[in-house]
Amino acid sequence: MTALKKYQRLECGGLWRETPQDQRREVLVRFGDATLVLSDPKSGTAISHWSLPAIERINKGEEPPVFAPGTDASESLELTDPDMIAALGAVRHAVQAAASRPGRLRGVLLGGATLAVLAVAVIWLPGALVRHTASVVPPAQRADLGQRALDDLARVTGANCQNRLGLQALARLSERVFGPLDTPILYVMPEGVEQPLHLPGDVIVLPRRMIEQANGPEAVAGAALVERLRARAEDPIIPMLQYAGLRATLQLLTTADLPDEAIAGYGEALLRSPPLALPDAHVLAAFEAAQIPATPYALAIDPQGTTTSGLLANDPYKGLAPSPLIPDDSWIALQGICGN
Incomplete structure (x- = not known):
């Protein structure tokens, strides 16, 4: 925030x-x-x-x-x-x-120029209205929208996995990947999530299957890293508002309130959405900066390497023995995060 x-x-x-x-x-x-x-x-x-x-x-x-x-x-x-x-x-x-304060968002962040943009957007450019609204939503409300989207997702997947040792291991892995001061909120849902997802408020959801089937934490760390890149490449509020519709978007802009019914089912829709494609060079640079090998992630999302050949061929740590991201006991705990 x-x-x-x-x-x-x-x-x-x-x-x-x-x-x-x-x-x-x-x-x-x-x-x-x-x-x-x-x-x-x-x-x-x-x-x-x-x-x-x-x-x-x-x-x-x-x-x-x-x-x-x-x-x-x-x-x-x-x-x-x-x-x-x-x-x-x-x-x-x-x-x-x-x-919860009607008019707060408009009163603080919007002026006469905004009203002009709004008038044009409503008549001619619905996409512009969505983008403009996303650009003025403050961090506190972004986080609130992310939690509401996560709650909607949980209706389909079940509540996030909460094994104590697993959560501690997830927190440790997150700090290793992103550092202590810029750490997103990572969640693992018990079922239904086949690919990493991201939500407003710097929320990342990881697939249970990837964690349980991986041989080490590198693939999971890579999935979180790439999903953070996607969240920064396209504002995650934009697809949420596109789903909510023009009327709900206008209500958010003018009253700082997004009705619950407007985002009901958004979590299920998100599960069906294809991931945003990112340039290999951008992804590889992030892996190199975080000192994480790209190969485990590339094979986890495509075992044949058909769609990830660029990552496999240009892995900055290819052939090198990487330093452990987290201790072995933490990795074992993370694999059991959805257990009792």
């Missing part, structure tokens, strides 16, 4: 419970771009990633504050640092302001 720049790199200690029955555990809490990262204060190993817009205070009126990554989550985090508490309060305020 880049709107809250002043809180980036903010860190503090906290007390974390995985479930209400567990003992509290000291953790290092780091405020990232779109996530709250919880890690072991001794080893620095990521324990959990929380989506900033989803975080709720669950003991209003009591002290010290206790937070959770959603109203139905089992995890909780007790904080006493006033700066971190203020940061989470600012996030919540931003989400509520973007999602």
Whole structure:
């Protein structure tokens, strides 16, 4: 959530419970771009990633504050640092302001020129209306739309896999691929997802099949990396608004509200959408920068190598033994993320 720049790199200690029955555990809490990262204060190993817009205070009126990554989550985090508490309060305020105040988006971001663009777009250029609306949606509302799209997807696939050790391994892999300050939210759904997907708010959904069938984490890391590239090549709000339709898009632009019925079924439609093609050179440059071999990913999405021949032939780490992305025990845990 880049709107809250002043809180980036903010860190503090906290007390974390995985479930209400567990003992509290000291953790290092780091405020990232779109996530709250919880890690072991001794080893620095990521324990959990929380989506900033989803975080709720669950003991209003009591002290010290206790937070959770959603109203139905089992995890909780007790904080006493006033700066971190203020940061989470600012996030919540931003989400509520973007999602529930009629006219807020228009009043803050739009002027007379926007109304002129709107008039032309409604009459002549529906595509321009969609693109313009996408360009003015603030980060807090993007994250909220991403969570709503994920909830709609879960109606088809089931709720995301939540094995504790698997989630910790997924968080560790995400930090290895993207770094600690620019980490997307990664999810694995139990069924129905055959290819990586991305949603607004820097959300990436990975196929369970790819994780369970791979010989190592390189293919999964590559899938997340390429899907992040797709999300940045085309604004993920655009296909969502195209699905919602012109009337719903206009409502989002003028009232900052996108009706639930307008995006009902979007998750299922997304499962049927072909992935955006990317230039091999662009993909290979990203693999090289992240120090991840491209071959495991290329073979995972096309075992015959027909459509990925360019990646296979020009893999910057071809023939080299790559350094482990995550420890073996973390990879084993990640393969069991959809287990009990």
